Amino acid sequence: MAVERSLPTEESVELLALTRELCRDELAPKAAAYEAEGRFPREVFRTLGKAGLLGLPYDEKYGGGEQPYEVYLQVVEELAAVWGTVAEGVSVHTLSCFPVAKYGTDEQRDRWLPDMVGGELLGAYCLSEPQSGSDAAALTTRAVLRDGGYVVDGTKAWITHGGEADFYNLMVRTSDEGARGISCLLAPADTPGLAAATPERKMGFKGSTTAQIVLTGATVPADRLIGEEGQGFPIALAALDGGRLGIAACAVGLAQGALDTAVSYAKERKQFGRAIIDFQGLSFMLADMATGVEAGRALYLAAARRRDRGQPFGKQAAMAKLFCTDMAMRVTTDAVQVLGGYGYVEDYPVERFLREAKALQIVEGTNQIQRVVIGRHLAKE
Amino acid sequence: MNIVVCVKQVPDTWSEKKLNPADNTLDRGATDPVMNEMDEYAVEEALRLQEASGGEVTVLCMGPESATETVRKALSMGADKAIHVLDDGLHGSDALATSLALSKALGTTSYDLVLLGSESSDARMSVIPAMLAERLGLPQLTFAKEVTVAADGGSVTIKRLTDEGYQVVEASLPAVVSVVEKINEPRYPSFKGIMAAKKKPVETLSLADLGVDGGDVGTAGASSAVESFETAPPRQAGTVVKDEGDGTVGAQKLVEFLAGKKFV
Ligand SMILES: Cc1cc2nc3c(=O)[nH]c(=O)nc-3n(C[C@H](O)[C@H](O)[C@H](O)COP(=O)(O)OP(=O)(O)OC[C@H]3O[C@@H](n4cnc5c(N)ncnc54)[C@H](O)[C@@H]3O)c2cc1C
Numbered sequence: 001m002a003v004e005r006s007l008p009t010e011e012s013v014e015l016l017a018l019t020r021e022l023c024r025d026e027l028a029p030k031a032a033a034y035e036a037e038g039r040f041p042r043e044v045f046r047t048l049g050k051a052g053l054l055g056l057p058y059d060e061k062y063g064g065g066e067q068p069y070e071v072y073l074q075v076v077e078e079l080a081a082v083w084g085t086v087a088e089g090v091s092v093h094t095l096s097c098f099p100v101a102k103y104g105t106d107e108q109r110d111r112w113l114p115d116m117v118g119g120e121l122l123g124a125y126c127l128s129e130p131q132s133g134s135d136a137a138a139l140t141t142r143a144v145l146r147d148g149g150y151v152v153d154g155t156k157a158w159i160t161h162g163g164e165a166d167f168y169n170l171m172v173r174t175s176d177e178g179a180r181g182i183s184c185l186l187a188p189a190d191t192p193g194l195a196a197a198t199p200e201r202k203m204g205f206k207g208s209t210t211a212q213i214v215l216t217g218a219t220v221p222a223d224r225l226i227g228e229e230g231q232g233f234p235i236a237l238a239a240l241d242g243g244r245l246g247i248a249a250c251a252v253g254l255a256q257g258a259l260d261t262a263v264s265y266a267k268e269r270k271q272f273g274r275a276i277i278d279f280q281g282l283s284f285m286l287a288d289m290a291t292g293v294e295a296g297r298a299l300y301l302a303a304a305r306r307r308d309r310g311q312p313f314g315k316q317a318a319m320a321k322l323f324c325t326d327m328a329m330r331v332t333t334d335a336v337q338v339l340g341g342y343g344y345v346e347d348y349p350v351e352r353f354l355r356e357a358k359a360l361q362i363v364e365g366t367n368q369i370q371r372v373v374i375g376r377h378l379a380k381e
Numbered sequence: 382m383n384i385v386v387c388v389k390q391v392p393d394t395w396s397e398k399k400l401n402p403a404d405n406t407l408d409r410g411a412t413d414p415v416m417n418e419m420d421e422y423a424v425e426e427a428l429r430l431q432e433a434s435g436g437e438v439t440v441l442c443m444g445p446e447s448a449t450e451t452v453r454k455a456l457s458m459g460a461d462k463a464i465h466v467l468d469d470g471l472h473g474s475d476a477l478a479t480s481l482a483l484s485k486a487l488g489t490t491s492y493d494l495v496l497l498g499s500e501s502s503d504a505r506m507s508v509i510p511a512m513l514a515e516r517l518g519l520p521q522l523t524f525a526k527e528v529t530v531a532a533d534g535g536s537v538t539i540k541r542l543t544d545e546g547y548q549v550v551e552a553s554l555p556a557v558v559s560v561v562e563k564i565n566e567p568r569y570p571s572f573k574g575i576m577a578a579k580k581k582p583v584e585t586l587s588l589a590d591l592g593v594d595g596g597d598v599g600t601a602g603a604s605s606a607v608e609s610f611e612t613a614p615p616r617q618a619g620t621v622v623k624d625e626g627d628g629t630v631g632a633q634k635l636v637e638f639l640a641g642k643k644f645v
Contacts, residue, residue, distance in 0.1 A: 014457075014575045022569060052572030065572050 003256060003297075005074055012071040015056075019075045022051060023082040031083040031207075035352060038206040040164055042122075044086055045093075049119025054093055057242075058101055062113040069242070069304040073249040077297070080253025081260070084356040085207035087253055089122070091246030092160045096123025098239040099169050099184050103227040112186065116167065124165035125243075126156035126213055127236050133157075134369050136171075137179035137233055141215060143172035149219040150174075150185055152193070155212055160363075162211030163196030165189055170213075170220070171236050174229050182232035185220045193218030204355030241314045242307070243364050244321035248300040251321075251328035251360045255293045258328075258335035258353040262286060265339050265348070276338075285338065289331045296324040315377040322370035328357040382436040382534050382554075385487060386427040386460065386496040387513075388420040390444045390451040391503040398503070404600060405607035406473050407503065409445065416451040419498025421458075421567040423560050426528055427496050428459045428568070434530060437461045439490060443471060443482050449583070456578035457570035463583040464490065470588050473600030476504070480512035482598060485591035487517060492555060494537060499524050499559040510559035520552035526563040530554070 002020065007013050026047050034041050048054055056072040058064025065072075072094070080087030097116045100108055115121050132138040141154025152172055159168075168187045175181035187194055197212040227235050263286055266277035276282050303316035332354035336343035343350045361367050392398055392412035401408040427438045440455040442448050443466040452463045466486050474482070487495065495517075500507040514521030525539035526547060537554055540547040542561050570578075588595055596602055622638070624631030639645045 011572075011576055011579070015572055018570060018572065018575065047569070050571060051569050052574075056572070 003078075007071065007074070008068065009071075012067065015065075015067070015071065016074060016078065018051060019053070019078045022048065022053075023078055027079065027083040027086055031085075032346070032349065032352070034207040035083075035085065036206075036346065040209045041083075041086060041207055042164060045089060045122055046120070048086070048090065049121075052119065053090060054119045054122075055097065055117025057094060058097060058113070058117045062101070062109065063118040068308040069245060070301060070308055073245055073300060073304050076246055076249040077253035077256070080250040081257035083207075084250060084254050084353070085205050087250045088205060088208060088247075089161065091243065091250060092125060093123045094246060095239050095243035096125045096165075096167070096169055098242060099226045099235050100186060102238065103184070103231070103235050108186075108223075108226065112167075121166040122161055122164060124159050124161040124168045124213075125239065126159050126168050127171045127240075128156065128158045130155060130157045130212070134366055136236065137182065139171060139173060139182065141170070141172045143170075143174050143183060143185065143220075145174075145222060148222050150183075150222060150225070152185070152187075152215040152218045152220060155214050157212050158200070158210055159196075159213050160208060160210055162209060162213050163199065164209050168194065168213060169226075169239075170215070171232050174232075177230070179233045180230050182236070183229045184226040184232040184235045186224045186226055187218065187220045191218050191220055202359070204352065204359055240364055241317045244317045244370075245300055245304055245307070245313075247360050247364050248296070248303075248317075248320040248324035251324040251357065252293060252296040252300060254353045254356050254360075255289070255296065255324075255328040255331040258332045258350050259286070259289050259293055261348060261350050262289065262335040262338040265342070269339075282338065285334050289334050292327040292331050296320075296327045299323055315374055318365070318370040318373040318377075321364065322367050322374070325357065325360040326367060329354075329361055332357045382430065382434050382493045382530060383439070383491060384427045384430060384436065384494045384496060385439045385441050385490065385492045386420075386423050386455070387441045387483060387509070388424065388451055388455050388498075389417045389442065389501050390414045390448040391417045391501055394418060394502045400607070400610050404473065405610060406600070409447070414447050414450065416454050417498055417501045417503075419500055419502070419560070419562065420455075421498075422562055422564050423496040423498045424455050424458050424460060425565045425567040426560055427494075429565065430494070430528065430530060434534070436493070439464060439492070441483065441486055442466070443474075443479060443486070445472070452583060453578050454570060456581045456583075457574040458568055459574060460581075462581055465583055465585045466587075466591065467585050468588040470595045470599045470601075473603055474598045475603040475605065476506055476508045476512060477604060478598035478602050480509055480516055482588070482591060482593055483509070483513055484516035485593055486586055487513075489586065489591075493534065494530070494554060495519075495557045496528075497557070497559045499561050507559075510557055514557040517555075517557065520556045521558075522550050522552055522556060523559045525558050525560045528558055528560065528564070 052065055055064035056067045060066040076087050076091055127136050129139050143150040143152045166189050170185045170187050173181055174183040193216050195214050199209045199211040269276045300320040303313050303320045306313040335350040393415050396412040399408045399411045431438050438460040440460045440463040442452050452465050466482050497510045522539045524542045526542045527540040529538045537556050538551040541550050622631050622634045
């Protein structure tokens, strides 16, 4: 059932209609099979790119859709209700364009942004390392400026689109001053010395490639430094504020997908001579699930609207990411329960949604780290 | 080369269609309206021909107010402008009346090629392309699975789909060509296309603008009318054939059933 949305403009209504059409015709027929095979849907991203869905929040003059986050995120949500891999991919790609769009010079923006948001290219964001996850500022990948280029050595871990992306935002250490010694480089995929390791074998999002990026003397031209030297960590965190809203929207989308499946199943499945939705014990579970989904949507949209109005939204983004992904975990688990044995097998999508929800509690800052962020805001206020 | 592509708004192919008891015509309000699927292929072909040889693509649509959505979709796919024939007097028009209105509307513009889908998913008569060609006195090439326009722009050649394979048919331009699904893969509108479509000109023409007499079209001018209708009876329960163990009884009954219906 289509979600009733309150959208700000006529064009955003049409954008959502286009998104649903793409979901129905391009995503739905492929999702289950690609996830089972662990196959990356590069061609689906191309189709979305042509339709203009890979640069929605960026300026029109660079080829973007110039849409508020309020609209962009609802597109992500719709995608996630059908195929998490694609929704998360759109979110990560959009995040990957952020450093240049926000911190790049005019010249850097003119040169690279149109291709990045134009739909042909796919991006990756490389912050995590094998030994530094939550404590991201402890990263050790080194970049040394030599003859007009940064020579980079180290390993980036857990990189979404690793090996598939066309460009990589590399957070690297340019000095030993902790969080102030980190810089952001925009490296093209064909940078010599940049290679992707064998993809991780994950529990969910199997269609989405996650791999380490190994950098061995990889040379990135100095004009590909985004922002100042030492500004990398604030850039990385600012990108994550927006990224977390994308993850929250993904979570609400897959919870909605699970809820829809559960409700229609509960209307059809009969036990003890009646539809199981007529058992109060079960319908109360559905009622709680539906309430969670609505609350999650309202929360991420409230944070998005703050961002769209230019208000600080970091705390609200952390809250939305925390609440929506925990909610999605609960809702997808309950959706499996509603379907009983049928929920536990791949014939229905709910077990996939459950596996996807689990990842969303971990990525872009674990939910413990979200609490750290919220707590720090409270302490400062 | 200027191309006019005709598009129709129809009830969603997969929806349940109902008749309106007030005048026994299709109840268009009861279902989600969409662009006739075959017409998407015609629009796509027009855009591809334009990409190859330039010119303008004009969308021509006859339909009620809601059909502006279908017009907009064609414009967001990339067509340049549109003519919308909109008049309450057209409600209930049959194929003859539709082809009349479309031919008059074509008279208001200049074109080298008229493209249409070969049928609409609601009426499925497949006669409009032929009727239109006849009214315009132009050659008709139907059921095209491939369209090639000569480099000098003087003629068009199609591969015409038949049950056995295809025929190669050529005509001088201007001409009327109808296309089948095999011809291409229609593009999605892009978000940029959606935004651009808002600024593209749409000319709305009434029966009076076209100089068409109200008595020749609509329910008044229709050469056939639906006297009455009944909803289809609910489907009866099927016959259950039970296999009693050794596997032969059930199989035999199934074979008898199929043979009785002349399926085998
Ligand atoms: C599918 C997937 C895709 C990913 N994509 C990307 C990507 O594209 N780019 C990228 O850079 N990274 C990516 N990551 C990495 C992800 O961001 C990290 O896994 C995450 O930040 C956690 O780091 P970690 O795995 O090292 O866990 P750790 O940091 O080792 O955490 C282990 C546990 O300790 C808890 N913990 C740690 N510190 C604290 C604390 N201060 N207080 C309380 N609890 C704490 C954590 O919450 C967690 O439960 C991806 C991960 C996955 C699974």
